[in-house]
Each structure stands twice: as C-alpha cells, then as structure tokens.
Amino acid sequence: MNEKEAKKLLSDAKKYRNNGEFAESLALLHQVNNEFPDNVTYRYLLAATYYESMSTDPAKRYIEEAITLDADFKENYELLGDIYQKEGDLEKAQINYEKAYELDSQYQTVGEKLIQLYLKTKNYEGVIKVCDNMMSYIPVDTSTAKSRSLTSVYLACILYKSWALVYLKDYSNAVNEIENIKKMDKETGLPTYPNMYKNEDEALFKLYYKLKNTEKTEEYRSLLTGDYKYGAEAIHKLEAEADQDIILFRQRPEVMVHLGLS
DSSP states (O other): OOHHHHHHHHHHHHHHHHTTOHHHHHHHHHHHHHHOTTOHHHHHHHHHHHHHTTOHHHHHHHHHHHHHHOTTOHHHHHHHHHHHHHTTOHHHHHHHHHHHHHHOTTOHHHHHHHHHHHHHHTOHHHHHHHHHHHHHHSOOOOSSHHHHHHHHHHHHHHHHHHHHHHHTTOHHHHHHHHHHHHHHHHHTTOOOOTTTTHHHHHHHHHHHHHTTOHHHHHHHHHHHHHTSOOOHHHHHHHHHHHHTTOOSGGGSHHHHHHHTOO
C-alpha cells in the first residue's frame, strides 16, 4: 500500500466515523496501521476512533502505543487525558493534559479542559494560571465568525478567573475581573438581554459588602433595588450569604448539589 492508497482509506474511514459506522471505520484504520506500523498519526486516529465508539480499553492501548512511537505528539496526551477523565481518574487525566500543555502552551482545547478539571479538583491557582496564559495569546476581535468564537473563549477565561479568585477569597481582584466581564461585553458589542448580569451584580454587591466599600455597596444596593426590584428581605439574604462567603450563584448549597459540587 502506498501513501495515496492509505489516504483514500483514511478518507473513507473518516466518512464512516462521521456517520457513526465505527466497525467499518475501524476495519480500514487497522488495515492502514498494519501497513504503516510506525506512523504515529495513523495510530492516534485508530485510538481516537475507538474512543469515539465508546471502547475505552482498546483506545487506551492504541494511544499508549502511539506515545511510544512519538513522545512529542501532543494530541496523544490529550486523548489519554480524555480517556482517564471518562474513567473517573482525574489525577491521571490532569497529568496527561498537563503533558500536552507543556508541549504546546497555546493548545487551546487542552487549556479549556484543564480549566474545567482544575475547577472540579479545586485547583484554583491552576485555573488562574491557565486563564492568564490563554488571555495572553487569544485576540479580542469580533470582525469574523472565527474571531468571535475565539473572543468568547477569552471572555469565558475572565469569568473562570473571577470564580477562582472568589474561591481563593481574593475579593479585591475578583471584583476587578467581574467588572471586567461587563466592560468587555460592552466593548465587544455582545448582545444583551434583561437581567443578563443579575448574578454578576449580586456577586459585586456581596464583594463590596465584604470589602466594606460603603460607596460601592450602596451603588449596587440601589442597582438591585431599582433595576431588579429587590426588596429589603432579598438584600438581607444577600448580606447573610456574603457573611458566609457565599459570593457566587454556584456557591449556593442548592446549586452546588445540582452541579454535583457538594
């Protein structure tokens, strides 16, 4: 089999995989791998297709073989991290995602996976580090569909960083990031809707209350009572939550249960 014939089989395998016909796709991928046993890309594709077909054991076996073929092929570690995460082994998932990230610090999909994993494992310093890194190279640009997609990732990083700062009780910097969310949304022309910033405005009220910034606390108290029609009881509830360090919507006990965070 020559390279041209292999590419034809790979193209057919991709079509089968996209149609959910995994047995047919895998048969072709095995044929190509038998002909090119030292090709890391082909071994990776075989492992990835097994993973997509919900067969994690062979996926793991073939991706480990791919790693022995090329220890610098970053996609191998991402896939192995996905497999371990699916199996519930978050420690090994983190190890492999971090290996991929070490190979390419601008590997966006892995950066996003690390943020979610770090949030789940309460590694908030890790969240901040990855968010800062991603925001250092993602451009803020809304001129094209592709650039808007990247900008949405940038904005998400601000949000996740603000969460991490709150969990670390770095309230002064958390305020800056949450205020930045609203500022960046306005600058990028993000469509708005009623009560869009309700959670952020509640969080800012509680943060300024915690920081004993009377002027800003009263500013947000007026916003909540005016724009959101909060009564005295609702405001008192927010103050009581702040006293318990419940700043974010996702920190409320009933929400934590719903999100599986408790």
